[in-house]
Amino acid sequence: AQSVTQLDSQVPVFEEAPVELRCNYSSSVSVYLFWYVQYPNQGLQLLLKYLSGSTLVKGINGFEAEFNKSQTSFHLRKPSVHISDTAEYFCAVSDPPAGNNRKLIWGLGTSLAVNP
């Protein structure tokens, strides 16, 4: 069964510093990969997704991620973070639909704390 591992549960960083949040998934023939963000007391919203094509994916709020098939990774990066980026970040993978369910397999999340 597909699984997702987010390698860091907490990442503290200073404002304007670069950040990388790491995500690995178990191998599969083909996968679709997502990063979602959850701000305090809110639901999740999509940051970016990889379905096919270019392995470097750009998302909202200046985030980008790189799909690396050989390393089964999909790490999220931002060159310069802001206080407002403080949130929980979730990596998720979707197998090609088996049957009817578009279920996402979720990592446990990485809490990004941006300090002044």
Add this chain to the structure above:
Amino acid sequence: EAQVTQNPRYLITVTGKKLTVTCSQNMNHEYMSWYRQDPGLGLRQIYYSMNVEVTDKGDVPEGYKVSRKEKRNFPLILESPSPNQTSLYFCASSPIGPLPYEQYFGPGTRLTVT
């Protein structure tokens, strides 16, 4: 505004008292799903629905029921809540197509069962 709404946002109840958490989306999405989020366990799918009158179990369906009588609504029913159902619940929806679409999430319902 395209959105998924959930009500209530916060609920404290007692063991055994039936409750319903409503979920509604205004995007005409076919697919809807319920998740629970627990510390250390991440998000786990409870039930999902592919369209009206089509529902199926996710990973943790025990103790929950759902219905899909209208395309926009997907209520989550706890017939006899227990303390282990204390959690943060999210409803999500998406279109259906050959590739996975973004799932749109509601703001969450924080349920406490005493």
